[in-house]
Amino acid sequence: MSKDSAQETTGASRLDAETTFAPRQEALDQLRSYLTVLVDVIDQHPEASMERDEAHWRLEELVEELARTPPSAPRVQSRWLRLAPVLQEVRPDIPIAILTQLLKRAVGDL
Numbered sequence: 001m002s003k004d005s006a007q008e009t010t011g012a013s014r015l016d017a018e019t020t021f022a023p024r025q026e027a028l029d030q031l032r033s034y035l036t037v038l039v040d041v042i043d044q045h046p047e048a049s050m051e052r053d054e055a056h057w058r059l060e061e062l063v064e065e066l067a068r069t070p071p072s073a074p075r076v077q078s079r080w081l082r083l084a085p086v087l088q089e090v091r092p093d094i095p096i097a098i099l100t101q102l103l104k105r106a107v108g109d110l
Contacts, residue, residue: 028066028106031099035063038094045090055090058083066106073108 042056062079065071080103084096 024106027102028071031102031106032063032066034099034102035059035066039063042087042090049090051086052090055083055086058086071107076103076107 039056039059042052042059045052058079062076062083065075065079080100084100087094088096
């Protein structure tokens, strides 16, 4: 994945306002797809650091939970609450608020 395409996958452009109102399954599918790509983006982050490593493994935990049928809303919430701050530190361009809305739509209240 090129550096440009990695940047494109993290911005709010992929997570527009329509996703907030998407049907639950569509929101879950979009979230699964986005977060799977984001794992690679974090893995390719140029600065090796403890924060990057933590963001990577916490993100993988969330991806694994979201792969369950159905995902557990409490576990998703717990994983997201631990991931969001470190993810924001590693990649401040990631739209945390929009992802939170999409997570709420996909699995229920967070």
